[in-house]
Amino acid sequence: MATAAANGGQTERVGYITRIQSFSACHRLHSLGLSDEDNIKVFGKCNNPNGHGHNYKGLMFKSFIDAVTGMVMNLTDLKMYIEDVIMTPLDHKNLDKDVPYFANVVSTTENLAVYIWDNMVKVLPTDTLYEIKIHETDKNIVVYRGE
Numbered sequence: 001m002a003t004a005a006a007n008g009g010q011t012e013r014v015g016y017i018t019r020i021q022s023f024s025a026c027h028r029l030h031s032l033g034l035s036d037e038d039n040i041k042v043f044g045k046c047n048n049p050n051g052h053g054h055n056y057k058g059l060m061f062k063s064f065i066d067a068v069t070g071m072v073m074n075l076t077d078l079k080m081y082i083e084d085v086i087m088t089p090l091d092h093k094n095l096d097k098d099v100p101y102f103a104n105v106v107s108t109t110e111n112l113a114v115y116i117w118d119n120m121v122k123v124l125p126t127d128t129l130y131e132i133k134i135h136e137t138d139k140n141i142v143v144y145r146g147e
C-alpha cells in the first residue's frame with residue numbers, strides 16, 4: 001500500500017501520461033439517418049462509397065502517482081490494454097464493415113474516440129482514463145473525455 005513516507009513525505013500527486021499509438025483503418029462517412037442525397041451534401045468526398053483511409057494516432061491517462069511505484073500506470077500494462085482495445089479490433093480494418101459498433105454509427109473520429117473510450121474504461125483501473133485524443137490527419141484532432 002502506498003504511503004506518504006514512501007513518497008518522500010509528499011502528499012498524493014496527480015500525473016498525466018500519454019501513450020501514442022498509431023493504427024490504420026479505412027472508412028466512409030455515411031449516416032443511416034440521412035438520404036443518399038443528404039449524405040453527399042453533408043459528408044462530400046468522405047461519402048464516396050469506395051471509402052478512404054487514415055493513419056490514426058490515438059493517445060491517453062491520468063491518475064494518482066503511486067507513492068511506492070512512482071507510476072501513474074505501468075506503461076507495459078497500458079501497451080497490453082491498447083493492443084486489446086485498439087490494435088486488434090481496429091488496425092488495418094474497414095471500420096464500417098469489420099467493426100460491428102460502426103454498422104449503424106457514423107465512423108467519424110468523434111465516434112471513434114467514444115468507441116475507444118467506452119472500451120478502454122472496461123479494462124483500465126477505475127478513474128484512470130483522462131482523455132482519448134485522436135489525430136485523424138495532421139490537421140484534424142479530436143478529444144473525448146467521457147462527458
Ligand SMILES: Nc1nc2c(c(=O)[nH]1)N=C([C@H](O)[C@H](O)COP(=O)(O)OP(=O)(O)OP(=O)(O)O)CN2
Pocket residue numbers: 029046107108109110136137138139140
Ligand atoms: N467533425 C468531423 N468532420 C469530419 C470528419 C470527422 O471525423 N469529424 N472526417 C472527415 C473525413 O473522414 C476526412 O477525414 C477528412 O479528410 P481530409 O479533408 O482529407 O483531411 P484534412 O482536413 O487534413 O485535409 P486537407 O485537405 O489537407 O486540409 C471529414 N470531416
Ligand SMILES: [Zn+2]
Pocket residue numbers: 027046052053054
Ligand atoms: Zn476519413
